[in-house]
Amino acid sequence: MLNRGNVIKAINKATEPFLMDGGTAFCLIRHTTSTLRLKADGIVSSAYNNYGNDGEHVKVIKWFDNFWLFVEIQFLSPKGTIISLSIFQGVDTDLNKTQLFRAEWDDYEDGSTTHPQPHWHFLINRLVENNAKEFTELLEKEKETFEEFLESKLNDIVDLSKFHFAMHGDWINSKLHIHEIKDENALATWFGGLLGYLKAELEFINERHR
Numbered sequence: 001m002l003n004r005g006n007v008i009k010a011i012n013k014a015t016e017p018f019l020m021d022g023g024t025a026f027c028l029i030r031h032t033t034s035t036l037r038l039k040a041d042g043i044v045s046s047a048y049n050n051y052g053n054d055g056e057h058v059k060v061i062k063w064f065d066n067f068w069l070f071v072e073i074q075f076l077s078p079k080g081t082i083i084s085l086s087i088f089q090g091v092d093t094d095l096n097k098t099q100l101f102r103a104e105w106d107d108y109e110d111g112s113t114t115h116p117q118p119h120w121h122f123l124i125n126r127l128v129e130n131n132a133k134e135f136t137e138l139l140e141k142e143k144e145t146f147e148e149f150l151e152s153k154l155n156d157i158v159d160l161s162k163f164h165f166a167m168h169g170d171w172i173n174s175k176l177h178i179h180e181i182k183d184e185n186a187l188a189t190w191f192g193g194l195l196g197y198l199k200a201e202l203e204f205i206n207e208r209h210r
Contacts, residue, residue: 001079010184014192021062038071047097068097080108107181116166116177
């Protein structure tokens with residue numbers, strides 16, 4: 001079972017090279033007795049975190065350019081750990097930032113999960129659906145007909161937001177796609193590597209669009 005204090009120290013140490021917008025340090029702090037979240041320093045905005053069966057409104061922190069970050073680590077009772085990192089996008093003046101995807105690692109320590117660990121959730125389907133529904137609000141004439149057409153088309157699209165895309169499917173060597181979180185240092189190494197990878201790829205996407 002992971003030690004909560006050691007998790008904070010290990011992850012904050014691994015993420016020292018990464019600064020938030022404005023130069024503030026990446027830092028995890030206690031949010032509740034069983035939850036850690038990214039410290040809300042620097043530029044903060046509102047967003048809806050599409051997570052689990054419900055989701056919640058959260059505060060996201062500007063990372064760089066138009067990308068925003070939300071991080072949460074839950075310690076389950078009696079044992080287990082869930083890590084979730086989400087990337088959001090939006091300009092500073094957007095009232096609510098748009099969630100692009102989540103990276104997660106769920107370790108229940110009892111072998112109960114069948115989903116790949118760690119994994120990704122991509123939420124672009126929800127973005128397209130929300131934008132299309134907002135467009136219908138701009139239509140007065142033929143609105144009902146368009147809504148029926150839109151609904152029929154959306155029903156043809158598979159909602160992949162609940163699909164667990166494997167991040168570390170070691171099928172070639174071990175035939176495994178479920179990995180346990182062995183200790184705080186392993187978790188911190190993965191977390192630091194994840195942030196480095198995301199920053200490099202998001203910067204690459206930005207350059208392609210300039």
